[in-house]
Amino acid sequence: MTANLSxxxxxxxxxxxxxxxxxxxxxxxxxxxxFFTPDNGLNVLRQIAVNICIATGMTLIVLTAGIDLSVGSxxxxxxxxxxxxxxxxxxxxxxxxxxxxxxxxxxLGGLLLGWLLGxxxxxxxxxxxxxxxxxxxxxxTIARGFTxxxxxxxxxxxxxxxxxxxGSGVWLGIPVPVWIAIVVVLLAVLLxxxxxxxxxxxxxxxxxxxxxxxxxxxxxxxxxxxxxxxxLAALGGIILTARLDSAQPNAGISYELDAIAxxxxxxxxxxxxxxxxxxxxxxxxIIGVLNNGLVLLNVSPFxxxxxxxxxxxxxxxxxxxxxxxxx
Amino acid sequence: xxxxxxxxxxxxGVTALSNVTLELHPGKVxxxxxxxxxxxxxxxxxxxxxxxxxxxxxxLNGRTVHFANTREAExxxxxxxxxxxxxxxYMSVAENIFLGREITNRFGMVDNTQMNEQAKKLLNLLxxxxxxxxxxxxxxxxxxxxxxxxxxxxxxxxxIIMDEPTSAISDKEVDQLFAIIRKLKEEGKIIAYISHKxxxxxxxxDRYVILRDGVxxxxxxMEEVSPDELIxxxxxxxxxxxxxxxxxxxxxxLLQVNQLNLKHPLLRFSNILHNISFTLYKGEIxxxxxxxxxxxxxLMECIFGLHPKNASGEIRVKGKPCSIKTPxxxxxxxxxxxxxxxKLHGLILNQSxxxxxxLTVLRQLEKWGLMLNAGKEMALTDNYINRLAIKTTSDRxxxxxxxxxNQQKIxxxxxxxxxxxxxxxxxxxxxIDINAKAEIYKLIKSLANEGMGIIMVSSELPEILAVxxxxxxxxxxxxxxxxxxxxxxxxxxxxxxxxxNEVAL
Numbered sequence: 012m013t014a015n016l017s018x019x020x021x022x023x024x025x026x027x028x029x030x031x032x033x034x035x036x037x038x039x040x041x042x043x044x045x046f047f048t049p050d051n052g053l054n055v056l057r058q059i060a061v062n063i064c065i066a067t068g069m070t071l072i073v074l075t076a077g078i079d080l081s082v083g084s085x086x087x088x089x090x091x092x093x094x095x096x097x098x099x100x101x102x103x104x105x106x107x108x109x110x111x112x113x114x115x116x117x118x119l120g121g122l123l124l125g126w127l128l129g130x131x132x133x134x135x136x137x138x139x140x141x142x143x144x145x146x147x148x149x150x151x152t153i154a155r156g157f158t159x160x161x162x163x164x165x166x167x168x169x170x171x172x173x174x175x176x177x178g179s180g181v182w183l184g185i186p187v188p189v190w191i192a193i194v195v196v197l198l199a200v201l202l203x204x205x206x207x208x209x210x211x212x213x214x215x216x217x218x219x220x221x222x223x224x225x226x227x228x229x230x231x232x233x234x235x236x237x238x239x240x241x242x243l244a245a246l247g248g249i250i251l252t253a254r255l256d257s258a259q260p261n262a263g264i265s266y267e268l269d270a271i272a273x274x275x276x277x278x279x280x281x282x283x284x285x286x287x288x289x290x291x292x293x294x295x296x297i298i299g300v301l302n303n304g305l306v307l308l309n310v311s312p313f314x315x316x317x318x319x320x321x322x323x324x325x326x327x328x329x330x331x332x333x334x335x336x337x338x
Numbered sequence: 339x340x341x342x343x344x345x346x347x348x349x350x351g352v353t354a355l356s357n358v359t360l361e362l363h364p365g366k367v368x369x370x371x372x373x374x375x376x377x378x379x380x381x382x383x384x385x386x387x388x389x390x391x392x393x394x395x396x397x398l399n400g401r402t403v404h405f406a407n408t409r410e411a412e413x414x415x416x417x418x419x420x421x422x423x424x425x426x427x428y429m430s431v432a433e434n435i436f437l438g439r440e441i442t443n444r445f446g447m448v449d450n451t452q453m454n455e456q457a458k459k460l461l462n463l464l465x466x467x468x469x470x471x472x473x474x475x476x477x478x479x480x481x482x483x484x485x486x487x488x489x490x491x492x493x494x495x496x497x498i499i500m501d502e503p504t505s506a507i508s509d510k511e512v513d514q515l516f517a518i519i520r521k522l523k524e525e526g527k528i529i530a531y532i533s534h535k536x537x538x539x540x541x542x543x544d545r546y547v548i549l550r551d552g553v554x555x556x557x558x559x560m561e562e563v564s565p566d567e568l569i570x571x572x573x574x575x576x577x578x579x580x581x582x583x584x585x586x587x588x589x590x591x592l593l594q595v596n597q598l599n600l601k602h603p604l605l606r607f608s609n610i611l612h613n614i615s616f617t618l619y620k621g622e623i624x625x626x627x628x629x630x631x632x633x634x635x636x637l638m639e640c641i642f643g644l645h646p647k648n649a650s651g652e653i654r655v656k657g658k659p660c661s662i663k664t665p666x667x668x669x670x671x672x673x674x675x676x677x678x679x680x681k682l683h684g685l686i687l688n689q690s691x692x693x694x695x696x697l698t699v700l701r702q703l704e705k706w707g708l709m710l711n712a713g714k715e716m717a718l719t720d721n722y723i724n725r726l727a728i729k730t731t732s733d734r735x736x737x738x739x740x741x742x743x744n745q746q747k748i749x750x751x752x753x754x755x756x757x758x759x760x761x762x763x764x765x766x767x768x769x770i771d772i773n774a775k776a777e778i779y780k781l782i783k784s785l786a787n788e789g790m791g792i793i794m795v796s797s798e799l800p801e802i803l804a805v806x807x808x809x810x811x812x813x814x815x816x817x818x819x820x821x822x823x824x825x826x827x828x829x830x831x832x833x834x835x836x837x838x839n840e841v842a843l
Binding site: 201227 | 642664669675687689693
């Protein structure tokens with residue numbers, strides 16, 4: 012009897028965010044004409060693709076009981092680097108050397124930088140035992156500073172149509188950024204649910220001591236997770252840059268908070284070990300739909316922020332109440 | 339006079355104290371003696387208002403009292419010096435002494451000057467050369483212990499409970515402490531003194547009260563009893579477990595530990611383990627017994643590679659020297675450790691039984707080195723659930739949802755899955771019910787019969803005697819005896835654990 016009840020309540024918990032999302036969509040469909048149209052649907056998905064990329068990386072980190080505040084700045088720096096490589100290449104004045112980049116080369120360059128910055132976060136956190144909050148807060152400022160240095164404070168624009176395709180293209184009726192987000196999510200779901208590394212991520216967040224005693228190389232897993240999150244932030248930066256056809260030096264400010272919001276609304280516990288990439292996708296979609304709906308309803312931008320905050324709070328409170336019942 | 343009358347206390351069904359009746363006399367040092375788990379600390383926690391649910395009566399100076407919290411106990415004049423230090427490291431000595439009872443001026447602000455002055459007086463009383471403004475973290479462990487004592491004294495309590503107060507302080511500080519205890523005695527205070535060190539008890543205590551398995555068995559005057567009699571009274575119980583047939587230990591050496599030392603992480607010149615050497619044979623169960631602080635857990639941790647920086651010495655497995663710097667090295671060498679605290683170190687409580695069991699062997703469950711093979715994993719967990727008779731409706735249930743005995747079986751399963759040749763068990767039956775205990779003993783025996791070498795650390799003497807082929811006794815980080823199983827008796831083992839030689843001096 013009790014076993015039955017617990018299965019029911021846990022399956023309800025599992026679909027809690029999906030149910031919330033459906034309710035939200037039904038309400039918005041009734042209240043506005045424009046919401047329930049294919050165009051608007053794709054529009055919402057295109058808007059949240061960047062956040063999904065970042066939030067997926069964030070989920071991996073939060074599952075290990077960490078946090079990454081630097082993703083917004085990494086996004087900006089890697090977006091700028093990609094744009095810069097594409098437009099100006101690398102010139103070495105002394106040697107009269109010029110290296111040009113194809114779109115693929117520039118994108119890989121941006122991703123590599125994101126990976127390295129994330130790796131550095133992970134390295135500092137594990138090697139010097141710096142709390143993730145502090146280490147990534149420092150990286151937030153450092154990467155933003157380098158973005159300003161690299162761009163000299165000016166946008167890098169007019170990057171060509173083939174690069175713009177990454178942000179604005181459509182394939183099989185679905186925007187390219189959405190395709191990218193789908194691939195990222197699928198890979199992350201596979202990683203977390205089907206691989207050894209995925210298990211280690213959950214184990215470290217669930218009980219780091221027990222994980223260590225089980226012979227898991229904790230530092231290695233953590234560094235990998237921060238590196239992946241860095242690369243995914245870079246990917247978000249590349250999509251954003253391509254969509255705007257311009258790398259903005261102040262792109263991505265406070266994006267880390269949107270990502271954390273998606274993770275939290277998706278039911279991943281900030282204390283680690285509990286949650287899923289799937290939940291984060293739900294969280295990101297809920298935030299996206301909410302933003303879109305509030306705009307369609309002509310709610311003032313100031314009120315939009317209040318509503319968004321209230322939703323985050325509500326999601327977490329409901330989650331905590333469920334937890335108490337479990338125990 | 340502080341009287342306990344028919345005190346009983348249970349923790350989730352397990353009896354910790356049963357009809358304990360005893361008297362603590364004023365103007366006397368009342369030694370409270372008993373083995374690990376005899377119920378001493380539980381009783382002291384009832385006196386000091388930590389445990390509020392119990393049966394029976396506490397009578398303090400003729401009045402029945404029942405404290406709802408520690409605050410009420412303090413107000414009634416009961417102060418406790420805990421075994422573990424309860425100090426805030428980044429606050430000053432004075433702030434710690436007055437924590438929760440800060441002196442305030444008439445504006446309600448904390449009066450640091452007053453506090454520092456009073457703290458200084460107190461420190462002088464204890465002959466402690468410490469400034470009251472010093473941060474706690476800057477003090478040595480022994481000094482911190484003395485501050486803890488100062489904290490208890492300043493409340494001007496009529497009853498002072500000291501739980502192993504000398505475990506971390508030097509001989510000189512012990513002398514100072516004893517001087518203070520004598521002074522408190524003269525003032526007519528009731529002093530309850532818990533210690534494992536018999537020598538100390540014979541120096542300072544006037545009376546003794548003996549607890550055994552949660553029952554008060556005897557009390558009397560220290561002068562009228564010898565160390566041997568005390569030890570006999572502590573252990574004079576019947577064996578709860580029958581000696582099962584011995585496992586077939588053979589003479590093939592499996593694990594050799596030579597001159598193992600472990601440095602204290604904080605105190606530079608003191609060692610937690612001194613020159614530990616022993617051999618474990620194939621198919622043998624080696625029981626390790628010792629009292630609190632004997633270094634048993636640390637020894638297991640050293641063998642398992644958890645103290646790569648502070649440990650030194652040689653470990654050989656099947657004659658080959660091994661360098662074990664991490665748990666992963668230990669596992670690769672064929673060593674498994676079932677840790678003392680299963681909730682803290684053994685399990686991921688919020689994850690499924692399956693995930694917990696397979697965690698140590700995920701690498702073997704990979705398909706093409708990439709994805710986990712769910713079928714293989716399920717077969718593995720099903721196998722162990724059946725083999726160890728883990729009671730659960732599904733291997734997807736969370737580890738948290740199981741009873742202590744079944745949780746312990748999961749930890750055993752996750753380590754047996756690694757196919758170890760050497761199994762280290764640290765308190766494998768702590769906090770689990772009697773049936774689960776019996777099952778675990780049976781399992782240990784059959785594993786040994788299959789040729790595994792097993793080290794079992796336990797605080798329960800009957801368990802050690804029932805299961806072990808040989809008993810190794812530790813005392814303060816040293817090996818004091820290795821006794822063949824058939825010659826081991828409770829009194830004999832305990833004598834070495836208390837290191838009675840010291841008393842005889």
